[in-house]
Amino acid sequence: MTNHSAPVQSPPLPSASPVLVSGASFAGLATAFWLNRLGYQVTIVELASGLRRGGTPVDIEGETIGILERMGLFGAVRAKALPPRAFRFKDADDRTLGGIDAATGAEEPSRTRFEIHRDDLLDILFCGINGSVEVLFGRSVKQLEDGPDGVTVTLSDGMRRTFALVFGCDGNRSSTRKLVFGAEENFSHFMGGYVYLKVVPVTGILPPNVSEVFSEPGRTAMLNGYDDRTDICLAFRTAGEIEYDYRDRAQQRAMIHDHFDGLGWKVPTALKHVDADDDFYFDRTNQIRMSSWSKGRVVLVGDAGYCVSPVAGMGGSMAIIGAGRLAQALERHGADYAAAFQDYHEKLHAFVEDIQTRAANEGMATIFPADDAEMAERDRKLRDGKLDL
Ligand SMILES: Cc1cc2nc3c(=O)[nH]c(=O)nc-3n(C[C@H](O)[C@H](O)[C@H](O)COP(=O)(O)OP(=O)(O)OC[C@H]3O[C@@H](n4cnc5c(N)ncnc54)[C@H](O)[C@@H]3O)c2cc1C
Missing domain, CATH: 3.50.50.60 (FAD/NAD(P)-binding domain)
Incomplete structure (x- = not known):
């Protein structure tokens, strides 16, 4: 210019x-x-x-x-x-570790904070x-x-x-x-990870109006349930930026598999949707x-x-x-x-x-804990009710 x-x-x-x-x-x-x-x-x-x-x-x-x-x-x-949406942290066996519930009895979204x-x-x-x-x-x-x-x-x-x-x-x-x-x-400041997002017109993976999060060190799967769709979010941490072609969807799917294959909880179901088509959002977190x-x-x-x-x-x-x-x-x-x-x-x-x-x-550190120390700190805050979401 x-x-x-x-x-x-x-x-x-x-x-x-x-x-x-x-x-x-x-x-x-x-x-x-x-x-x-x-x-x-x-x-x-x-x-x-x-x-x-x-x-x-x-x-x-x-x-x-x-x-x-x-x-x-x-x-x-x-x-x-x-x-209103409840937010739950899960372990590999789908046990709830903690979280926040939508206000009891609140069927109407709040006027001051909603999605x-x-x-x-x-x-x-x-x-x-x-x-x-x-x-x-x-x-x-x-x-x-x-x-x-x-x-x-x-x-x-x-x-x-x-x-x-x-x-x-x-x-x-x-x-x-x-x-x-x-x-x-x-x-651009790299934050140490990559995010995959996809909305699927499928229900039943989790209850409606609930978000669920499952983490292993360096890898997090998050699902948002609605009465007509589910959001699938898979995020992984890396020390530095990875070279990849942002137009190459097959390469991005392979990166997701590299990080999520073999994980428990609802990850295998999420991976089936990853493989379904090229219609998804994938980017570094920056x-x-x-x-x-x-x-x-x-x-x-x-x-x-x-x-x-x-x-x-x-x-x-x-x-x-x-x-x-x-x-x-x-x-x-x-x-x-x-x-x-x-x-x-x-x-x-x-x-x-x-x-x-x-x-x-x-x-x-809360949503995408990188290692055992960050996982332990998140779990401590969960137990003490001090997690700020
Ligand atoms: C398809 C899509 C899905 C997204 N999903 C999520 C999500 O699930 N979660 C989340 O946190 N954020 C998501 N984002 C990002 C989120 O929308 C933005 O962080 C936020 O809304 C800020 O909005 P923005 O208008 O600044 O940028 P964006 O929403 O990114 O919009 C930028 C717009 O500019 C257009 N554009 C890009 N380059 C050019 C160009 N050279 N000339 C003309 N137009 C151009 C793009 O097509 C787009 O419409 C998504 C963005 C997009 C585009």
Whole structure:
């Protein structure tokens, strides 16, 4: 990218300036929603041919609730809330070692903390912008040239357009970040493991509205039960990063087998689903840490700028919080986008860092214990009722 360093005081943007959002998941859809409300002329470009579905539920709590209320979407989200969920740690013989129960008698999800299926939240956010913004599926940003009058963007189909601002909402492996800030290795922090996730339309592996976790040192199997599906999560720890081809599903399945073959509990059932097809999510557990989320007219939102990892359990809500905070900053600073981007980072980074630190330390040790010592510590906390989930 041709970089012109960020002005201290940015020149005013004309009203209804065209802006580009790269990525149409939680960060992209929520950012597009707010930009549209602020009067910008919004285009979204999404690599996939439609919304990318699948994955485990998203936690809705704390600040996310207030933001969804301000978006006018909380009622729709709340209507899709999942029932309260119990969480149980298991041994190889399926005995319960401990955990937390859903509040006794609570059939209704709490209003202040609940889960929603990832796809339901995507649909609600998409409905919130549909018809008001331009959405270009099946395309991606190939080149960004930041100049005094805007960012000239070249898309994968050759289209060239100039936008006043560009919002990189394209996830953990963000190409906006690569084009503007440099190589992924500069920002990606490996947390010591790999995660496989798959949602299967099968029930009966465990009761509905229950999560079960079984660990051996360095390997964890987790199942989430619902009344119409089961989430399968298999995670293993490694000392360093493993070289693998992210497009080679057979290789990823082989890595899962290397780590899970021979384990007890419900692992053999989970492995049958691993072998069934190529439709799964597999990635290293990592976090994105950056000292700034903007450069010139380009700013990052969600996993692209501050992936907290699946271990934190709040990547989806963090993306919605990030989009909401950025919108507040843009509203506060009017046309001065440089001040708004700086304000967004200053007010949000401590919150992000706190979540990242907890996920990298207690989160990994609790959910994916690496060795006998971490297993023993987790079991001690379980016995003492001191496990923070
Ligand atoms: C299919 C899928 C399943 C997931 N499942 C889980 C899960 O089970 N548990 C969990 O904790 N997290 C999961 N995640 C990650 C989780 O969604 C994010 O941590 C969180 O929602 C943050 O959202 P985001 O919008 O920043 O990033 P993401 O949700 O990762 O979305 C990024 C979007 O950008 C698009 N994109 C990528 N590159 C480009 C490009 N070059 N140009 C244009 N668009 C691009 C992607 O297709 C995607 O739609 C999943 C993500 C995806 C995409």
